[in-house]
Amino acid sequence: MSTFGTLFRVMTYGESHGKSVGCIVDGCPPRLPLIEADIQTQLSRRRPGQSNLTTPRDEKDLVTIQSGTEFGITLGTPIGLLVPNQDQRPHDYSETDLYPRPSHADWTYLQKYGVKASSGGGRASARETIGRVAAGAIAEKYLKLVHGVEIVAFVSSVSNIAMPFIHEQDERLYPENFWEFLNTISREEIDKDAVRCPDKIVSDKMRERIHEAKAANDSVGGSVTCVIRNVPTGLGEPCFDKLEAKLAHAMLSIPATKGFEIGSGFKGTTLLGHQHNDPWVLKDNGRLGTKTNNSGGTQGGITNGENIYFRVAFKPPATISQEQKTATYNGVDGILAARGRHDPCVVPRAVPIVESMAALVIMDALMIQQSRKTAASLLPPNPNVPPTMSGGILNLSKTQKQ
Template sequence: MSSFGTLFRVSTYGESHCKSVGCIVEGCPPGLQLTEADVQVQLSRRRPGQSNLTTPRNEKDKVQIQSGTEFGVTLGTPIGMLVQNLDQRPHDYSDMDNFPRPSHADYTYLEKYGVKASSGGGRSSARETIGRVAAGAIAEKYLLEAYGVEIVAFVSSVGNISMPLKHACADVEDPESPITAEVLEFLQNVTREQVDATTVRCPDPSVSQKMADRIARARDNHDSIGGTVTCVIRNVPIGLGEPCFDKLEAKLAHAMLSIPATKSFEIGSGVEGCKVPGSKHNDSFYRKPNGKLGTKTNNSGGVQGGISNGENIYFTVGFKSPATIGKEQPTSRYDGTDGVLAAKGRHDPCVVPRAIPIVEAMAALVIMDATMIQQSRATARSLLPTAQ
């Protein structure tokens, strides 16, 4: 399906080299001040051609709001948004018509539909995420204005080069928790300005240049490299997420693993937390100055029992090395005969720097939808005489 969400619902359309891409957003509350400028900020962070570490495809990704607003205010009706594909080069892919690219979706799309887009991967291309980012910008604006929610993602690793966000639990009987107070403080304070200060979008100066050098080496070798993106969501209302099948972390995992090239999702202490005894991993409660309970630590990543507990939500998403590379690869043609493919076209040697606004957008869509669901529950309850 090309739709995501329940009450705040987003449907995206478009292929990599068609005339346009975009989305329709349903369920946006009326009365939100919204113009193209509010959406363009995130689209400009996602667009290609930002540095020599990304694809040189030259797209400005200028968004046009087609419906759902009047005089810069949302009407509560469906919001249509469109971005033109201006720098199409479908002929770049003509030599690849005979090959299913290794680890790409060419073969699976062909087997599923009996036909595939002749260029750029069609709907499997990351260009599809433009609609997600546009819709996420709307969700993020509402969440910030209504609840003060802040969402910041950043590159936490490229290849084997990583920010020191977790302490690897040593092979001892009682390892310490992998998430330190220093890491939690960093997640509380990191800003998008710090993230965008480097081309690789890593806010740690001690490793960001090493990451950039690693991406450049992959590019110069006509190869690619993967990495991870970590995201923190601050000021999240308590009570978001549904028991059992629609737990908040399950919805976040669904959202993140729907992004092209993703391969893993970890929330809170993640896999390292599985090596820690409960006495070291449990998040003890205390009473905050506002009267609410909080946790002294946050190994849970802000979610317990599938429901937000008011602490910062943080998670990490793993992105594989991009499949389309210029290096020659022995493989098979569609007809089963052996061949050698050296892909042409303009492609990212590493997707994680441009994935930052995509991860933020999908996080915003999940939190927005969960917030509206919880709002409807709270409103329905407040109307009962027993709730007065």
């Protein structure tokens, strides 16, 4: 469906070449300061035409808040967000009347609905993600104000060119400086380069690879790594709504995604249990935490207070300007020469989309946990609850340390 979330609910709408795209956000807490500028920053990072590494489609993606706020404050009622499509070219897609484009959703949408959008990808287009990014910006502002949550994503690979930590094969899984890197990397640093890879040497190689694909009327894929810092403990639901399961759901719903891994991911399968386990330690701030973080910030699907980090794989964009042998809707062999404008690599523009979907997951999980805690706080005290069930063991550890 087109709705995501349980208590913080987002419904996106719009097609790639329709009049507008946007979303309805339901469940946003009241009294949150919110104006268009709070949302526009992320939309501008996502928009097309940012550099010669992206599609030349010229969309400003300017957002208007239609409802749910007054005098710059949220009312607690549904927030309507609208972004006009200004640079539509539906005539660029007339060949899709004859051909289902290779690796696009033309054929599957037609089979599902019996009808499809006649231009572009319709709801399968990356234009749909505008609503996600707009809603994610709202969630992110609340998370930042209330808990200091920071979400930073960056391009970690393009084609076979990757940041060094992806190829690390020793027992640590990652080099020592990887953890400090996750603790300190900022969006400002990421955005210094159009590729959005913070390693200058690797970024230059990525840029060259993208330009090569573009010159050949082809495309390349890559991956985005994301870190979420200062996440409260206790978020996530057993068993089917584990936090990593919700993150996987969110990330794999983004167009062009093909894989998701959290923490040690697939590399962790090469280790023995004693190498992979995260021992518990009392940290300098008096909080119980893990010495390592191979788990990626969760245990049992519930946040443990460590950084959450994960990686999302993106395929090469399906729209390319090369002639391709394929078949028409009635099965006749033919040649498709796609027109239109496309990204030779989507990962630089996917960075804010990944951040926004992460914000939606954390926001929804936080509201669910807060509702549980509030409900529990209304119960009378129970003297029969042992200390280990009420957090007493943590208080004892602090006393012993002192």
